[in-house]
Amino acid sequence: MLDILKAEFRRFLSWAAVYAAAQFMVLMFFTRVVDMAQQPDEVYFVIAALHALTGALLGLFQMGGYRRPNAWLNLLHRPLAHWRIALALLAAGTALLLIAILLPLLATAAWQELMTPRVLDLRHVGLCIAGFGIAVIGYLTGAAAMLVPRRTAAAPLVFLALLPSAFATGTGFIALQALVMAWLLALTLAAFKPDLGSAPRGAAGVLLAAPLQVLMWLLLVMAGFGFELLWIAQGTHPNNLASAPAGSAKQADNAEGSDLLIEGLASSSAADAPLWREQAAISDVVTLGVGIPVNPVWNELGNRAPMEFDDEQRRIRWVFSHDLGRFVGYRLADREAIGELGVAGGSRFPSPPLPGPRGLLIGRDTLHEFDGETQRVLPRLSLADGEVIAGIDLTGERLAVLSDRALYLFDARPLSLDSTPLATHQRVPLPGATGNLTRVDIMELLDGHLVSFGMTRQRHNGQGPSFQQIVRVDAQGRVEKVARRELTTGYGPLFTWQTWWMSPLIDQSLGALRHLFAPYQPGHAVSPPPRPDRVRWLAGLLMALSLLAAGLHVRRTNLRRTGRVAWCLACGAVGVPALMALWLAIPRRESMQMSSAAAPALA
Amino acid sequence: MTVSDYVIQTRDLSKRYGSKLALRHLDLNVPRGRIHAIVGANGAGKSTLFRILLGFLPPTAGDARILGRDSQRLTPDDRGRIGFVNEEHTLPGWMSVQAITAAHRRLYPRWDQQLFDEVLGHYHVLPTQKVSQLSRGERAGFNLALALAQGPELLVLDEPTLGLDVVAKRAFLEALMYSNGSDDCTVIYCSHQMDEIERVADNLIILEQGELANMSPPEDFVARVTYWVADVPFKGPDPRTVPGLLQVQRLDGLHHYLVLDQDDSFADFLRAAGARSINSMPVGLDRAVNGFLAKNHAAPSAA
Numbered sequence: 001m002l003d004i005l006k007a008e009f010r011r012f013l014s015w016a017a018v019y020a021a022a023q024f025m026v027l028m029f030f031t032r033v034v035d036m037a038q039q040p041d042e043v044y045f046v047i048a049a050l051h052a053l054t055g056a057l058l059g060l061f062q063m064g065g066y067r068r069p070n071a072w073l074n075l076l077h078r079p080l081a082h083w084r085i086a087l088a089l090l091a092a093g094t095a096l097l098l099i100a101i102l103l104p105l106l107a108t109a110a111w112q113e114l115m116t117p118r119v120l121d122l123r124h125v126g127l128c129i130a131g132f133g134i135a136v137i138g139y140l141t142g143a144a145a146m147l148v149p150r151r152t153a154a155a156p157l158v159f160l161a162l163l164p165s166a167f168a169t170g171t172g173f174i175a176l177q178a179l180v181m182a183w184l185l186a187l188t189l190a191a192f193k194p195d196l197g198s199a200p201r202g203a204a205g206v207l208l209a210a211p212l213q214v215l216m217w218l219l220l221v222m223a224g225f226g227f228e229l230l231w232i233a234q235g236t237h238p239n240n241l242a243s244a245p246a247g248s249a250k251q252a253d254n255a256e257g258s259d260l261l262i263e264g265l266a267s268s269s270a271a272d273a274p275l276w277r278e279q280a281a282i283s284d285v286v287t288l289g290v291g292i293p294v295n296p297v298w299n300e301l302g303n304r305a306p307m308e309f310d311d312e313q314r315r316i317r318w319v320f321s322h323d324l325g326r327f328v329g330y331r332l333a334d335r336e337a338i339g340e341l342g343v344a345g346g347s348r349f350p351s352p353p354l355p356g357p358r359g360l361l362i363g364r365d366t367l368h369e370f371d372g373e374t375q376r377v378l379p380r381l382s383l384a385d386g387e388v389i390a391g392i393d394l395t396g397e398r399l400a401v402l403s404d405r406a407l408y409l410f411d412a413r414p415l416s417l418d419s420t421p422l423a424t425h426q427r428v429p430l431p432g433a434t435g436n437l438t439r440v441d442i443m444e445l446l447d448g449h450l451v452s453f454g455m456t457r458q459r460h461n462g463q464g465p466s467f468q469q470i471v472r473v474d475a476q477g478r479v480e481k482v483a484r485r486e487l488t489t490g491y492g493p494l495f496t497w498q499t500w501w502m503s504p505l506i507d508q509s510l511g512a513l514r515h516l517f518a519p520y521q522p523g524h525a526v527s528p529p530p531r532p533d534r535v536r537w538l539a540g541l542l543m544a545l546s547l548l549a550a551g552l553h554v555r556r557t558n559l560r561r562t563g564r565v566a567w568c569l570a571c572g573a574v575g576v577p578a579l580m581a582l583w584l585a586i587p588r589r590e591s592m593q594m595s596s597a598a599a600p601a602l603a
Numbered sequence: 604m605t606v607s608d609y610v611i612q613t614r615d616l617s618k619r620y621g622s623k624l625a626l627r628h629l630d631l632n633v634p635r636g637r638i639h640a641i642v643g644a645n646g647a648g649k650s651t652l653f654r655i656l657l658g659f660l661p662p663t664a665g666d667a668r669i670l671g672r673d674s675q676r677l678t679p680d681d682r683g684r685i686g687f688v689n690e691e692h693t694l695p696g697w698m699s700v701q702a703i704t705a706a707h708r709r710l711y712p713r714w715d716q717q718l719f720d721e722v723l724g725h726y727h728v729l730p731t732q733k734v735s736q737l738s739r740g741e742r743a744g745f746n747l748a749l750a751l752a753q754g755p756e757l758l759v760l761d762e763p764t765l766g767l768d769v770v771a772k773r774a775f776l777e778a779l780m781y782s783n784g785s786d787d788c789t790v791i792y793c794s795h796q797m798d799e800i801e802r803v804a805d806n807l808i809i810l811e812q813g814e815l816a817n818m819s820p821p822e823d824f825v826a827r828v829t830y831w832v833a834d835v836p837f838k839g840p841d842p843r844t845v846p847g848l849l850q851v852q853r854l855d856g857l858h859h860y861l862v863l864d865q866d867d868s869f870a871d872f873l874r875a876a877g878a879r880s881i882n883s884m885p886v887g888l889d890r891a892v893n894g895f896l897a898k899n900h901a902a903p904s905a906a
Binding site: 004069070076080194198590592 | 617619624654657658659660661663664679680682683685687689690691693694695697698702705706709710711
């Protein structure tokens with residue numbers, strides 16, 4: 001086994017060394033130009049995609065070379081268990097990726113730590129490990145794709161396709177990667193057998209069947225997306241009409257704040273509604289949204305935005321360090337380190353802050369202000385009971401802070417005058433989940449505010465409602481609902497719940513898996529409306545038909561009794577995607593009387 | 604013979620690729636010991652048979668046993684008892700001869716270094732050479748040396764000399780025939796080269812369209828095929844009426860017949876058809892097998 005590992009390692013070692021050198025040079029070039037540790041997530045996503053592609057190409061090339069019939073026979077026909085041969089090859093591939101991917105990343109990080117005043121935290125080492133993990137996942141994906149039967153070769157791609165949609169970060173994301181790696185490793189080992197033409201059997205069959213069913217579901221979803229493109233091209237898609245219909249969510253999304261208030265108040269029974277409508281036409285209406293759907297958390301791998309701000313007067317750049325819990329500064333002129341910046345002197349921040357407007361530093365549930373004159377950071381407000389900030393707006397003398405449960409209105413004048421915490425003026429509870437909130441429009445009244453909530457986000461996929469609600473909050477903070485109207489979407493229930501009725505189980509499972517190991521984020525919280533009965537009936541009908549068709553198909557296959565029962569149950573529970581997977585993974589049994597049309601593909 | 608006396612046993616073995624039957628109801632029992640040649644036209648099912656026997660392909664029907672074990676359930680230990688050499692001589696081109704040899708020595712408990720050196724001695728191969736630097740013939744010899752030194756009970760050679768020049772081919776056959784390794788194991792030798800078969804084989808197995816068409820010593824098979832030249836006026840007898848006909852040609856006014864399982868009574872048949880002069884002569888293995896295999900060879904239908 002060790003001999004195979006060493007031989008395979010030598011096979012690609014020079015390529016790995018060249019790749020490592022090239023990657024190191026590229027990373028060093030960019031490190032000279034920008035701070036690679038403070039880039040937004042999009043940059044890391046591109047790098048991760050390249051690493052995944054690298055790994056996938058290695059896996060495809062390595063196993064593709066062995067997959068040829070004679071090469072495969074020579075590789076496996078030896079007095080070694082197949083899984084041991086597979087482990088030796090995979091260990092060699094992983095070691096090569098370690099050289100090609102991880103070493104240059106760590107070397108670049110070490111250079112930044114030792115040779116620059118820039119911040120490098122432990123989380124950045126985690127980021128390097130995650131990059132390596134992505135490459136290994138790509139590698140195992142390529143290897144598995146080459147070894148499973150041709151008709152199912154795309155199934156392992158599901159993990160790479162869905163991983164970017166996971167909400168996990170930090171060690172949670174690395175743990176998620178480890179789970180995916182374990183699944184792909186098990187799948188590769190199960191597929192690593194002399195007869196490459198047949199799917200893994202027994203319990204190992206689940207390793208291929210599950211991702212294959214999800215892939216089929218994704219294909220159905222893509223077909224739905226194709227239908228939507230045709231709909232758009234036809235010009236009748238509700239979001240692409242020449243003018244949005246009155247009373248539609250699209251119109252509400254695009255409207256000016258004053259127009260939206262006027263429309264919303266039209267059906268209000270409040271005595272002052274006519275007056276407010278007149279006032280809305282001439283008043284300034286402030287609009288804000290969920291500007292921070294994902295709040296920074298300790299030791300996250302990436303940055304939604306760079307965790308740094310510049311003190312323009314003193315030409316100092318302050319970069320937040322997760323390890324220290326404080327900002328670390330260096331002069332922009334000569335790159336000399338000038339010290340640390342904590343709360344009220346030198347204390348750790350309670351949560352990683354996101355630099356905001358006018359020296360505000362937005363934490364998870366606190367708001368701090370940086371005073372450039374005194375070079376101090378002072379706490380200005382703190383939300384109660386674990387509420388998480390989801391957006392702020394600082395217009396004139398009013399500071400609006402949106403949390404995942406309420407809208408807070410503050411008098412912003414003390415911000416530049418004193419250092420005392422801001423006192424809450426008004427608190428308005430949200431009428432729904434933050435993930436469904438598209439916009440908040442605020443109009444000042446003589447004795448309070450009129451606040452409109454547009455709850456239309458995720459209405460297209462059944463994850464959110466579609467309505468506008470207007471409340472009045474008086475100077476004493478009393479809140480009164482004055483209007484609510486349902487907004488039409490124009491999609492229709494079959495389109496809206498398409499991902500659900502195609503397979504309720506997969507839709508719900510993937511929705512839950514996105515949150516695995518993930519911290520709570522306000523932008524991810526949704527409140528789906530109930531599904532219409534006809535959508536439920538359609539899903540049930542499809543599952544029943546899938547069960548019936550599966551029962552007919554498995555009788556003509558080589559599956560044993562337990563395999564047949566398992567596939568039928570899967571088709572009954574999962575629906576059409578499972579039936580499609582069954583047809584692909586388990587072809588009809590070869591028979592001496594078989595017609596050519598029913599013949600399975602050759603291995 | 605008991606079950607253990609056979610290295611290969613198939614019973615009603617069939618394999619279908621789509622609409623084509625590569626093997627059809629094959630019943631084959633290959634006894635232990637000696638060198639058995641398997642010949643057949645392209646598509647006769649030889650490679651399919653080997654792939655099923657080594658567990659790399661499931662049969663459509665029937666079963667196959669190798670060294671007494673169900674071929675679909677071979678263990679690593681079973682594989683250690685079966686050597687296999689194919690025409691590609693697939694070896695890691697980036698590795699040196701000595702590195703591969705060392706790895707095989709560690710892998711196979713019955714490794715015979717002396718035999719390895721003896722077989723490889725037929726070639727000018729340096730231990731430090733990389734496989735990619737070896738000629739095709741040297742690679743074939745190295746592969747054979749590795750396979751024999753493993754000490755297999757059964758050695759399967761699937762067209763091992765394909766693409767080799769005359770010198771390399773001779774070296775390969777000498778290495779196989781004059782080493783002690785082949786004495787201790789059963790050899791299955793698959794080839795299209797009848798001169799090789801004639802030299803090495805003790806038993807001739809002919810596969811034709813997935814069926815067993817012959818299994819006998821080569822000389823017995825050759826004795827079954829005779830060549831007749833007759834001076835028959837006009838068109839001669841209808842080929843469909845010629846008993847045991849494998850091939851017929853008309854050259855310079857003479858009819859040339861290659862027939863199977865015909866004794867002197869065939870001369871009477873020719874005389875009855877009007878033959879004025881008749882000569883019969885034996886044929887070589889090459890002519891006999893080629894005639895036999897060409898009998899049912901597909902040909903374009905007449906326009």
